[in-house]
Amino acid sequence: MKGGYTGKILRVDLSNKEIKTIPTEKYVEFGGGHGMGSAIFFDLVGDQLPFEAFDPRNLIIMMASPFSGTNMPGSGRVDVQGLGPMLYPIEWFGHSNFGGRFTAQLKFAGWDGVVVEGASDKPCWINIVNDKVVIEDANGIWGMDTWDTQEEIARRVMPGLKLGEWAEVSDDDYTTQVPAVVCCGPAGETKSRLGALLHGPGSQAALCGFGGVFGSKNLKAISAIGTGSVPIADPKAFMDTRLWYNQFQWNVDNPREGNRFITGMYKVSAGAPSGANTTNSQIPLVPARAAACASCPRGCRMRLASADSNESVCGGTMTFGGFRGGGGNLKTTRNQNDLMQKYGFGHWQLIPTRGYLMTLYQRGLVGKGKMIECDLPLDQADSAAFPMALMDAMATRKGIGNDLTEGAARFAAKYGLLEEDLHKGALRLTYWGTSDHYDARIEVEWGYGSLLGERDLMLHMMANYPLHWMAWTGDPYLTAEQAAKLYTDAMVPYNGDEFMADYSEKGIYTDSKVKAVAWVKHYEKFWIGAGGFCGWRWPMCITCTTPDGRGPTPEAEPRFWNAVTGQNLSFADAMEIGHKIYTLDRSIWVLQGRHRNMEVFPDYIYDQPSRGSEMPMYIDGQWKYDNGAGRKLDRAKFEDWKTRFYKFEGYNPENGYPTRETLEGMNLKRVADTLESRGRLG
Amino acid sequence: MPKSKEPEKKESSEKKKFSRRDFLTISGAAVAAQALVTTTGCSTTPETAPDTAAELYPESKGYLVYDSKKCIGCTTCMLSCSMVHYGEQSLSLSRIQIMQDSFGKFPDDLQIAPCRQCVTPPCVINCPEGAAYIDTENGNVRRIDQEKCVGCQTCLEMCPQQPHRTIWNHVTGTATKCDLCIDTPYWNEKGGIGGKQACVESCPMKAIKFVSFTPDQKETEGYNVNLRNDHWLNLGLVDSATVVPPMMKNQPPMPKFGPPKPKAKG
Numbered sequence: 001m002k003g004g005y006t007g008k009i010l011r012v013d014l015s016n017k018e019i020k021t022i023p024t025e026k027y028v029e030f031g032g033g034h035g036m037g038s039a040i041f042f043d044l045v046g047d048q049l050p051f052e053a054f055d056p057r058n059l060i061i062m063m064a065s066p067f068s069g070t071n072m073p074g075s076g077r078v079d080v081q082g083l084g085p086m087l088y089p090i091e092w093f094g095h096s097n098f099g100g101r102f103t104a105q106l107k108f109a110g111w112d113g114v115v116v117e118g119a120s121d122k123p124c125w126i127n128i129v130n131d132k133v134v135i136e137d138a139n140g141i142w143g144m145d146t147w148d149t150q151e152e153i154a155r156r157v158m159p160g161l162k163l164g165e166w167a168e169v170s171d172d173d174y175t176t177q178v179p180a181v182v183c184c185g186p187a188g189e190t191k192s193r194l195g196a197l198l199h200g201p202g203s204q205a206a207l208c209g210f211g212g213v214f215g216s217k218n219l220k221a222i223s224a225i226g227t228g229s230v231p232i233a234d235p236k237a238f239m240d241t242r243l244w245y246n247q248f249q250w251n252v253d254n255p256r257e258g259n260r261f262i263t264g265m266y267k268v269s270a271g272a273p274s275g276a277n278t279t280n281s282q283i284p285l286v287p288a289r290a291a292a293c294a295s296c297p298r299g300c301r302m303r304l305a306s307a308d309s310n311e312s313v314c315g316g317t318m319t320f321g322g323f324r325g326g327g328g329n330l331k332t333t334r335n336q337n338d339l340m341q342k343y344g345f346g347h348w349q350l351i352p353t354r355g356y357l358m359t360l361y362q363r364g365l366v367g368k369g370k371m372i373e374c375d376l377p378l379d380q381a382d383s384a385a386f387p388m389a390l391m392d393a394m395a396t397r398k399g400i401g402n403d404l405t406e407g408a409a410r411f412a413a414k415y416g417l418l419e420e421d422l423h424k425g426a427l428r429l430t431y432w433g434t435s436d437h438y439d440a441r442i443e444v445e446w447g448y449g450s451l452l453g454e455r456d457l458m459l460h461m462m463a464n465y466p467l468h469w470m471a472w473t474g475d476p477y478l479t480a481e482q483a484a485k486l487y488t489d490a491m492v493p494y495n496g497d498e499f500m501a502d503y504s505e506k507g508i509y510t511d512s513k514v515k516a517v518a519w520v521k522h523y524e525k526f527w528i529g530a531g532g533f534c535g536w537r538w539p540m541c542i543t544c545t546t547p548d549g550r551g552p553t554p555e556a557e558p559r560f561w562n563a564v565t566g567q568n569l570s571f572a573d574a575m576e577i578g579h580k581i582y583t584l585d586r587s588i589w590v591l592q593g594r595h596r597n598m599e600v601f602p603d604y605i606y607d608q609p610s611r612g613s614e615m616p617m618y619i620d621g622q623w624k625y626d627n628g629a630g631r632k633l634d635r636a637k638f639e640d641w642k643t644r645f646y647k648f649e650g651y652n653p654e655n656g657y658p659t660r661e662t663l664e665g666m667n668l669k670r671v672a673d674t675l676e677s678r679g680r681l682g
Numbered sequence: 683m684p685k686s687k688e689p690e691k692k693e694s695s696e697k698k699k700f701s702r703r704d705f706l707t708i709s710g711a712a713v714a715a716q717a718l719v720t721t722t723g724c725s726t727t728p729e730t731a732p733d734t735a736a737e738l739y740p741e742s743k744g745y746l747v748y749d750s751k752k753c754i755g756c757t758t759c760m761l762s763c764s765m766v767h768y769g770e771q772s773l774s775l776s777r778i779q780i781m782q783d784s785f786g787k788f789p790d791d792l793q794i795a796p797c798r799q800c801v802t803p804p805c806v807i808n809c810p811e812g813a814a815y816i817d818t819e820n821g822n823v824r825r826i827d828q829e830k831c832v833g834c835q836t837c838l839e840m841c842p843q844q845p846h847r848t849i850w851n852h853v854t855g856t857a858t859k860c861d862l863c864i865d866t867p868y869w870n871e872k873g874g875i876g877g878k879q880a881c882v883e884s885c886p887m888k889a890i891k892f893v894s895f896t897p898d899q900k901e902t903e904g905y906n907v908n909l910r911n912d913h914w915l916n917l918g919l920v921d922s923a924t925v926v927p928p929m930m931k932n933q934p935p936m937p938k939f940g941p942p943k944p945k946a947k948g
């Protein structure tokens with residue numbers, strides 16, 4: 001291992017209070033991050049599946065990538081992996097990532113990742129200071145909100161720390177940085193399935209319910225601080241590449257067509273700083289800075305003069321109060337959303353849970369003396385007091401909060417409402433208990449890609465920002481034909497087929513779309529997952545920041561990767577590793593019970609017409625932007641598409657199980673053997 | 683502040699160590715000049731000692747100024763610094779430090795700390811080994827000779843800035859500092875005066891700038907300057923609630939969330 005890796009992975013056994021290491025070398029074939037995490041999960045507990053997410057055997061895995069702690073743009077994220085208690089109907093082996101500084105500090109401390117197993121007999125937290133790792137008593141911290149937890153742990157780790165001064169981390173090692181802490185809040189402590197992990201004031205691992213898994217392990221937090229270095233195989237090549245990348249960045253002093261690209265939806269999607277805080281965009285503006293995760297040249301977040309909604313973005317600023325304030329004022333909105341961050345609820349699933357509660361209230365099913373007894377002030381849902389009452393009930397499991405904190409799917413199931421409401425679209429949990437996001441009938445790489453995964457895809461920089469949001473502005477800077485050709489030019493190794501970007505009624509069932517979705521899944525697993533990339537930054541197939549519209553993908557990724565690691569990986573090589581990781585993930589899901597018959601959408605996707613969603617479409621021999629309004633997904637055509645997808649990926653189309661030939665071709669014989677022993681080899 | 687370390691690598695002459703308080707009591711160029719000629723190995727000799735500070739400590743021909751309100755805290759500058767100097771990615775070895783509090787209030791949530799290339803450089807004046815010196819062949823940049831440094835950490839103690847801008851290299855046991863990228867073995871670009879600086883080149887916000895004039899030495903504001911223009915304001919990143927970005931003047935109220943009616947072109 002020439003560069004990028006520190007060489008060792010931290011393994012913490014909370015049941016036996018043991019600190020062990022795993023040599024990184026053993027998993028280098030999986031790249032890093034998500035890839036290594038999946039392989040470690042399979043090796044440690046794969047043969048014990050299925051078991052439940054709150055079983056002590058479940059793992060919390062947070063793997064860094066070779067890019068973590070380096071200047072690779074937009075690589076400051078980490079995938080949390082393990083069985084996800086929020087997912088439905090099975091707690092799939094899931095992933096949820098968050099940004100900030102955590103993996104950078106983990107690498108500087110000398111670790112390529114951390115694997116937590118077992119459960120502590122009393123509340124604890126893990127203290128990583130360079131090579132020294134201690135399971136600490138969480139006395140005085142358990143019960144704290146996520147913000148106080150982080151500040152208290154920083155004080156305990158570095159008692160002499162003052163912002164703006166050097167502090168001693170260990171003997172003769174100094175830093176000006178603060179420990180990077182990831183923790184659960186009160187929601188996680190009570191094993192809420194909506195429990196998130198928080199790092200900083202607003203960086204959430206929002207999906208899968210890993211905050212609840214922390215709680216089930218009596219684990220409050222993991223803190224990392226390090227003073228070491230990340231080795232780089234070819235520093236000159238890396239620095240050259242980093243400066244070459246500058247041309248794709250938003251030029252803050254002289255942006256290309258600045259007046260155009262920071263208006264409306266472009267502000268979020270064009271790569272300009274700060275646009276993702278939705279509550280500070282109208283006059284009077286609160287003075288603020290754009291704030292970035294480690295090594296991100298964008299800085300999509302904000303830190304405000306009021307310190308409200310610091311570093312929160314998108315759903316983290318709009319779960320309560322509605323977009324840009326809704327019925328309340330902005331100050332109240334920010335505070336309500338901050339309260340969510342402090343409790344440690346995952347915003348993306350709290351939104352549909354709260355929304356469904358209000359739907360049932362409007363239907364007369366919830367309230368005092370109603371079918372579902374509830375003493376929350378539902379008639380004052382727009383008040384500032386309601387969010388606190390709701391979240392307090394959920395975090396403490398009081399009254400209806402005990403049901404709601406199980407998540408919308410399980411809440412609906414308990415009262416016999418799930419089947420009807422899910423399939424009629426009253427409760428739009430489209431993908432394994434996670435919320436509908438972009439229209440699965442139109443923006444199909446999002447819909448298909450989510451269904452063929454384990455939760456909402458949540459990758460905006462696939463077709464969503466570059467194609468959908470460009471068109472949605474009403475002012476696209478590329479024609480539909482230009483966009484389709486440029487975008488698919490970057491989709492190595494399937495490049496050259498512009499119909500991968502055809503979202504027409506015909507285009508969503510083609511072999512081209514099979515390749516497109518495979519490309520999305522493979523990119524997701526390697527570059528986003530193993531590389532620790534941000535889904536708001538990568539891939540960059542097209543961009544408004546260059547005159548010709550071309551982005552750095554697919555040139556940048558391998559240039560950076562090889563400079564850091566010293567490997568000689570092509571983009572296509574990496575995508576095949578992504579295929580391998582996806583196949584491994586899929587094998588784990590199969591061991592949990594996944595079958596192709598489960599990979600179907602709720603009925604409303606097939607039976608109810610879409611409201612439409614702007615995308616490039618090839619209609620009557622011409623490319624155009626259209627929204628496809630009125631479209632329903634055709635069951636038979638989608639099932640046929642799935643058959644071709646499974647074959648394309650090397651899975652048995654009858655059941656969706658990976659075949660031995662496919663697995664052995666990927667050096668995954670041990671996985672094939674395990675599947676065969678369970679009668680689930682494809 | 684790192685603990686002082688006894689010189690181990692080489693025999694040290696009798697060192698005169700100044701405390702920060704001692705240093706601050708020193709005033710006037712003559713005293714400083716005397717300190718220089720007796721404790722440093724810079725090219726100035728007693729026989730030719732000038733009698734003014736300007737001649738004794740020729741001003742650097744380059745400085746880094748920065749805009750702490752424009753910085754996004756990505757630490758790209760820090761990692762670029764360690765990369766070009768050491769071929770590694772390290773925050774602790776970086777000669778520019780970004781410190782931030784994610785929970786803090788703008789603008790006090792973040793500080794930038796590069797070397798100021800002081801006109802009267804305490805690190806040079808007080809180095810007992812002559813390791814800290816003025817590089818007259820390279821634009822008078824204040825530097826530390828790694829071969830001469832014995833790791834006594836006097837320069838760290840003497841730097842009047844908080845945090846000190848001389849950096850402790852825990853790997854080599856020596857002190858380092860910003861050289862404006864004169865010595866960057868891991869970079870293909872020429873650095874130093876007239877060249878490029880890795881932090882400046884890589885900062886995505888253009889929040890660090892190389893200048894050839896001498897900033898006001900008395901206040902931090904001399905170095906912490908406004909590098910923002912109207913494009914920055916148009917991002918909504920104002921530093922006063924009374925500021926209205928040009929593009930937001932006469933703007934109608936923001937719409938509620940929901941898709942605008944598409945006017946897409948083919």
